[in-house]
Amino acid sequence: MLRMGLLLLSFFFVTTSQAAVWTEVNQWSPAWEDRFAEWVKREWQIDFFARKTLPNGQSNPYYGLRTDCADTVYSMRIVFAYENKLPFVMQDPTASGRTLSNKMNRFDKYSEDRRIKNFLLYMYDMVSTKSVPNDTYPVAISRDIVRSGAMILTTTLNHHSWSIKEMLPIGVPHLVYNSTIGATTGSTLQQRQSWPNPEWVFEGNNTPAGNAGIRYWRPVEYINQPVWKVPGYSEEQYRVPLNKWNRYTQNRLALKRETDEQMMTRLMHVTCEGLVGRVSAVNDGLNYLKTAPKGCMSYEVYDTYSTPSRDQRVFDDYVSLRRSYRDILSINGGNELSSTMKAQLQKIFPFINESMASETRKMSATDLSEAAVCTTQYLPGQYIDLAEFKRRLFSGLISNNPLDDATYRWGQLRGPSQRAKMCKSWDVWVPNLNQN
Amino acid sequence: MGPIKFKTWLTWALVLFVLGLLADYYFLHMLFHEKQAVLNGTAGMTEVPSPTPLSETADPNSTDNSGTEPDVDTPNRDNFNESLQKCAPEIAAQAVATPEALMEYLKKSVGVKQEQINIENYHLALADGSQRRVQLISADNTNSANKKELRFFKLDAQGYPERLALKGTETVESLLAMGKVQRTERKSELTLKDGSQVTLETHDNKVYEFQFNNHGKILSCRLKECQCP
Numbered sequence: 001m002l003r004m005g006l007l008l009l010s011f012f013f014v015t016t017s018q019a020a021v022w023t024e025v026n027q028w029s030p031a032w033e034d035r036f037a038e039w040v041k042r043e044w045q046i047d048f049f050a051r052k053t054l055p056n057g058q059s060n061p062y063y064g065l066r067t068d069c070a071d072t073v074y075s076m077r078i079v080f081a082y083e084n085k086l087p088f089v090m091q092d093p094t095a096s097g098r099t100l101s102n103k104m105n106r107f108d109k110y111s112e113d114r115r116i117k118n119f120l121l122y123m124y125d126m127v128s129t130k131s132v133p134n135d136t137y138p139v140a141i142s143r144d145i146v147r148s149g150a151m152i153l154t155t156t157l158n159h160h161s162w163s164i165k166e167m168l169p170i171g172v173p174h175l176v177y178n179s180t181i182g183a184t185t186g187s188t189l190q191q192r193q194s195w196p197n198p199e200w201v202f203e204g205n206n207t208p209a210g211n212a213g214i215r216y217w218r219p220v221e222y223i224n225q226p227v228w229k230v231p232g233y234s235e236e237q238y239r240v241p242l243n244k245w246n247r248y249t250q251n252r253l254a255l256k257r258e259t260d261e262q263m264m265t266r267l268m269h270v271t272c273e274g275l276v277g278r279v280s281a282v283n284d285g286l287n288y289l290k291t292a293p294k295g296c297m298s299y300e301v302y303d304t305y306s307t308p309s310r311d312q313r314v315f316d317d318y319v320s321l322r323r324s325y326r327d328i329l330s331i332n333g334g335n336e337l338s339s340t341m342k343a344q345l346q347k348i349f350p351f352i353n354e355s356m357a358s359e360t361r362k363m364s365a366t367d368l369s370e371a372a373v374c375t376t377q378y379l380p381g382q383y384i385d386l387a388e389f390k391r392r393l394f395s396g397l398i399s400n401n402p403l404d405d406a407t408y409r410w411g412q413l414r415g416p417s418q419r420a421k422m423c424k425s426w427d428v429w430v431p432n433l434n435q436n
Numbered sequence: 437m438g439p440i441k442f443k444t445w446l447t448w449a450l451v452l453f454v455l456g457l458l459a460d461y462y463f464l465h466m467l468f469h470e471k472q473a474v475l476n477g478t479a480g481m482t483e484v485p486s487p488t489p490l491s492e493t494a495d496p497n498s499t500d501n502s503g504t505e506p507d508v509d510t511p512n513r514d515n516f517n518e519s520l521q522k523c524a525p526e527i528a529a530q531a532v533a534t535p536e537a538l539m540e541y542l543k544k545s546v547g548v549k550q551e552q553i554n555i556e557n558y559h560l561a562l563a564d565g566s567q568r569r570v571q572l573i574s575a576d577n578t579n580s581a582n583k584k585e586l587r588f589f590k591l592d593a594q595g596y597p598e599r600l601a602l603k604g605t606e607t608v609e610s611l612l613a614m615g616k617v618q619r620t621e622r623k624s625e626l627t628l629k630d631g632s633q634v635t636l637e638t639h640d641n642k643v644y645e646f647q648f649n650n651h652g653k654i655l656s657c658r659l660k661e662c663q664c665p
Binding site: 069070093095096103104105106122125126129130156157158159160179204207208210211228307308309426 | 552554555557559569571573574575576577578579580581583587589592594595596597598599621623625627633634635637639644645647648649654656658661663665
């Protein structure tokens with residue numbers, strides 16, 4: 001009886017105590033920022049939310065969380081703060097001058113594991129790419145600050161963000177990010193090892209006022225302060241012309257030179273991931289078409305199954321690959337490239353010395369020869385490589401319209417299809433060939 | 437009847453203590469929280485007394501949100517004129533002496549080519565005294581560059597916003613009609629006809645903070661405290 005009473009008593013105290021999400025024991029400092037960078041480099045994997053168990057065999061407390069791009073960036077900071085009993089404070093996106101922090105006690109009836117998960121879900125309801133500028137600041141292009149734990153943000157126009165998992169020694173970031181546009185986005189994050197297209201990142205406002213570019217977390221005491229007062233605030237990245245931005249930034253951040261062969265291999269890999277990822281995204285749309293009633297789509301359904309942003313990102317990756325290949329040829333004639341690599345690039349860019357528009361006009365259909373790169377099955381029994389997909393994408397054959405069937409989505413026929421012609425379409429993307 | 441053993445006394449004392457705590461839990465924790473929830477969460481349908489008025493003097497360095505209203509718009513210093521002179525002498529020469537006058541000058545004399553409002557926050561007071569916030573924000577999870585998302589919040593006992601589900605048929609106007617707007621915050625981007633750009637934050641239609649890119653020279657101000665590097 002006595003034991004039971006004591007048990008009841010202790011249970012009662014546990015359930016009624018007013019608890020923050022976590023109690024901060026430590027305070028942010030340069031040493032903690034270093035540990036944050038080490039943790040991000042080591043732990044911030046694409047399966048961070050998708051693995052059921054941790055490497056030590058314990059269950060993953062973050063398993064199953066689905067994040068969009070901004071959620072992903074904030075999660076990185078929140079989880080580290082939680083696991084190390086550091087404060088997490090951000091500006092309240094609904095009220096200037098106020099903050100949201102780990103001190104909230106709305107989840108005090110839950111166990112600690114449940115509290116952090118609920119706090120993350122709460123934050124996902126609050127944050128967006130529009131809140132990121134309030135909690136971060138633009139940094140100088142230096143490895144001291146452009147490192148694991150930093151992020152890249154686009155202008156409002158393109159509303160996207162990436163977390164920097166690691167700055168590779170070649171001056172290129174390993175980015176971890178996510179996007180929830182699409183029907184079947186899971187908990188697995190996405191990754192790439194390249195700078196995103198600066199013309200897309202800074203589109204519409206290549207100034208500090210656009211808030212785009214590389215940013216880092218503000219110290220707690222600078223939340224709700226003017227951004228230009230944050231120590232380390234720098235406008236350097238906005239002074240670099242966009243057509244030189246990637247090369248300039250990579251050179252500034254590189255510890256060792258990336259060989260031409262390595263660079264081409266890396267950029268081809270990034271482009272290939274775009275092609276491979278498109279297969280499942282298009283299949284989502286095609287599967288929906290099979291079951292959907294005939295007729296047109298609402299905006300929400302159309303937006304879910306269309307792929308203009310995805311197609312533009314793949315296009316941008318091709319442009320980046322092409323631009324880098326041209327630079328190599330102008331600098332050393334490609335004498336560092338292997339004969340295999342030259343053949344592969346020649347297949348993708350057969351008229352590299354001409355403009356993109358001219359090359360697109362002249363390029364003819366290709367088959368899967370020995371020089372094919374990234375051969376991908378896009379429909380049952382049908383394969384495509386980077387060269388043929390590039391030809392179709394650049395010539396406007398690839399359809400991002402979910403009302404089109406597979407032959408149009410993959411550019412075997414030029415759209416729009418009859419159904420697409422009859423219905424309203426939104427945000428249709430077409431390639432811009434007027435850049436070099 | 438034999439004497440009551442010490443163990444029995446202790447047991448009954450414990451039981452009574454626990455009952456006392458349970459009563460405390462019921463009245464102070466459960467009922468009180470329910471009252472707070474009613475104050476903040478039932479769209480003003482119930483007649484309840486107003487909550488304690490929120491303090492008007494927030495500590496800008498405090499990270500505890502409870503009981504504080506948004507920032508007191510007091511600048512630390514006023515160096516607007518010298519900063520404007522440095523970043524945009526041609527405009528300073530037009531006797532533009534305040535951020536309000538600068539925005540007026542840019543909008544009317546230079547002209548706005550395009551204005552994009554990225555965030556609008558409305559702080560509402562309902563008839564029952566409870567608080568709501570309405571947020572209209574450029575959406576992230578879409579292919580569209582200009583799709584807006586409407587968000588609606590109540591405030592919890594600590595003053596933290598909590599998102600409320602919407603049916604999908606609401607508009608900004610219909611949500612604002614639920615109460616009285618006490619404060620409006622707006623963040624926008626302006627592209628001017630001469631190619632210069634402004635990012636502007638206003639509170640109750642007054643300039644709070646802006647960055648003006650005058651063809652490469654960046655004038656940044658919060659109220660009248662400015663920087664032109």
